[in-house]
Amino acid sequence: MSPGERGSGKPLIVAAIPCFNEERFIGSVVLKAKKHVDRVIVVDDGCTDGSAEIAASAGATVFRHECNQGVGAATRTAMRKAREMGADIMVRLDGDGQHDADEIPKVIAPILRGEADVVVGSRFLAGKERPPLFRRIGQRVLTATTNIGSGTRIRDSQSGFRAFSAKALEKLDLGEDGFSVESEMQFAISRSGLKVVEVPIAVIYAERAKRNPVGHGLSVLSRVLVLLSLRQPMVLFGVPGLLLLGGGLFLGMRVLDIYDRTSVLAIGTFLTGILLCLMGVLALFAAVMLQSMKELLRSQWERFRRAAEEEQ
Ligand SMILES: Nc1nc2c(ncn2[C@@H]2O[C@H](COP(=O)(O)OP(=O)(O)OP(=O)(O)O)[C@@H](O)[C@H]2O)c(=O)[nH]1
Ligand SMILES: [Mg+2]
Incomplete structure (x- = not known):
């Protein structure tokens, strides 16, 4: 692994948080993430609340999209900024507190050991805090379609808690703006021959889903089918x-x-x-x-x- 911008030989680890109107949670997510990484970046995806100010005062470097572009576009910006910073590892997690930032060491460990280029935090390996049933069904359908289309088997294709090596940040070529970016990533992983492993993570579902799960699931599925029709x-x-x-x-x-x-x-x-x-x-x-x-x-x-x- 190549050393990051500090040139000390110690890998530079960056946490990246795509953020759209998360003022209730973003401060605590940044503070918790800071304990485990060298730098935290927050992509303010056209927020109309106080998220950006709170994230900055908690110690994050904030990059702003002038208007809302979607979580995929925010993830792409995060990957580009992490590359520019010379990150050896970028770990991406949600800004609404559903991912436990204290699990960052577990998610980046396979990359540090040189065993993976991409690590996916899987909600289905942990056994405890599993998603509610209706979400699980939708996630299983999306995962099955993505696995068949990409030829890479991942148990939780839709998880947003992921870590990327510098090589993965360089090689993953993504274009989806919305939530289908996770599936697209799986297509890109198999195309680039990157090594992917999954580790169990817990997810906290304390609040109601922000979007209608059926409409949301169908819109992601339709994008996955478009990706599949173009690639396979x-x-x-x-x-x-x-x-x-x-x-x-x-x-x-x-x-x-x-x-x-x-x-x-x-x-x-x-x-x-x-x-x-x-x-x-x-x-x-x-x-x-x-x-x-x-x-x-x-x-x-x-x-x-x-x-x-x-x-x-
Ligand atoms: N919804 C949404 N989230 C975005 C967008 N851009 C960035 N994000 C961030 O992407 C992360 C995931 O979005 P969520 O809306 O929580 O998606 P989710 O976890 O699948 O859905 P919930 O279970 O309802 O929370 C959060 O940190 C958001 O703040 C966007 O355009 N829309
Ligand atoms: Mg969420």
Whole structure:
């Protein structure tokens, strides 16, 4: 591990807290985090309350977004600022007190031991303070979709309590502005070949959820599906396309078989078969189109990257 800005050989550890109107909690989160890290940064994501002033007086360095951009954008800003500071490790936690800052040493430990590039604090490994049932169901659906799409298995894909090595801060290329950033990160982790481990964390759910869990879950899921369709079109469209086409052809054979035996055209089965075949062909078409776009974009990007390298 390369030493941070102090050049003392001791790793520079930065805690980063994306913050949107958390004046009730941010001061105590910063004070608690300060005990375990060298610097605390707070990204004021267009707060309209006193969060920024409270965070600064508690000892954090505050970076401001002029208007609210979302937790993903705030996380990106935090990662960029931590890189600029020369952080060897950045640990990201929420500003509403749901994460226990006293668990920071546990979350960064695998990176300090050189065993991981990214550490995810998992709410499902701790066994005690587990999320309420309705949240758990939503989180499981998002986790299953993200795991299938990214090919990396993480038990709690939506956790915001995470630590990143300097290498991860450099390599993770993120673009999602909202809560889907955690899933996007998992796609980026598997693309960059970073090593990820999970450690158990406790989460405190003392207050009601701020957003409608169904609407929130669906909006994150829809973004995860968009990410999946762009990165794995064959999985999202190709496999269902083949299944639909197979089902349609099977029904077609049945119609022929019935007609052969009874001279009756099973019109319902026939129409269902046609519908399935059409849907299958459309899905396969979408898969091929998206796959070609993906290949095209990748080759353009490679060309652009090589040209940039040659210029240096
Ligand atoms: N909601 C929200 N949070 C943001 C935003 N930008 C930064 N954050 C911070 O991101 C962290 C996580 O947001 P929360 O709203 O607590 O998300 P959550 O923990 O999944 O939801 P709750 O269980 O309802 O607290 C907090 O520290 C927020 O202050 C934003 O645009 N919207
Ligand atoms: Mg929260």
